[in-house]
Amino acid sequence: MDAEISRRFLAKLADVLEVDAARVRPDFPLADRWDSVTVLATMALIDEQVAVTVPPDELTRCTSVAELLTLVDQAMGLASRGR
């Protein structure tokens, strides 16, 4: 995703995680964050911001924001190739 979308995505992700936006950097840990509500809210956020769906089991394997961004990029790549 481009820089502007990434910035907006991270700002909204901070709301989902209920933490200060300044803390949500690529190395922010997610491993202990994946309760059912956070999973749903993150899936909704990804769908809202970049119009792709990601499998929830892959989402909950993300241990950092960097991994989450990679997963979203992969999903966008699959979507753009018609998957």
Add this chain to the structure above:
Amino acid sequence: MSSALRYATCTWQSSGAKGPWVEEYVMRKGERRTAAIAAIAAHLPAGELTNEDLAGELGDWTAEKIFDKTGIRSRRVSAAEECASDLGVAAAQRLFETRVCAPGAVDFLIFCTQSPDYFLPATACTMQARLGLRTSCGAVDINQGCSGFVYGLALAKSLVEAGTASCVLLVTADTYSKFLHPRDRSVRTIFGDGAAATLVVHSDGDEELIGPFVLGTDGRGARNLIVPVGGLRRRPSSETAVAREAEGGNWRSDQNLFMNGAEIFNFTLSTVPLAVQQLLEKANGGLHRVDYFVFHQANRFMLERLRDKLKIVPEKFLIDLEDCGNTVSSTIPLALERARRGGKITSGQRVMLVGFGVGYSWAAAMIRVSF
């Protein structure tokens, strides 16, 4: 009567007010058959489960947080001996009390439930007797959940327009509460019990009042919303009755309802917008030609996401589950009945209905408000 066939006139009133006491719906020979919804009545059980009750039982979520996440403040819960058929009979009796038609006028009963009284006989057969429907009345059960009302409408319309029946009583009812483990927050916050009775008859006009439809199925999602044990594939045993701690501190046994909320959410986001698009194409119209949208009332979070994704304005999109929760196949008729009574929808309006969930199964339809 002039011939071996006897033809009388169908004279239900479209106002939704006290209609005539129609004793029989029979078609005139050669008349075009167009099905219409003549009336809807609902019934909810007396038992109530509030967010305060749940917060007290489950501990980790406050009542306000439950509302914030689901849009639900309380659910109605059937009593221990109260079955879906009891709720359905009560809804049908309420419909007959409006005098829209006599029980003897019904010539087909469709009962949609996933919590039947027995493996056999069909619950619809027992309801035929309890409701005093004539013995020349057809009666079947259909097993669908969140898409069940729209599927029932598709069947009722087909029966009427094919001339197989003239007055179809479609009853939706479920008691999912009986499938839920008390310590499973993921489903106890969402589901409530309830029933609705909808009368589908033939109308005199040429305009299509029910339809077109878009129907769909993807059984690969069956495992994501399921009661795994209790049918013949896996019989109940002392082992299957044992509850174990599952994800997020929820508890359940294989005899309880399991819902993978995230997978259901993904399915919904992928499938419903496409079904809406397909229906609009079939109906030769854009979103602007739909006066109101009544989707399966799954939970507020999912509905708001679908609404925003589809770019539907909030004024035309119903969210009505705060005091009853997700009543499965009855959410759409319950919401329709309340929206009609409350003046949110009016006679003649074009309303889009979309049901989606367990199966996976989905169904979308256009209706013209005729009740």
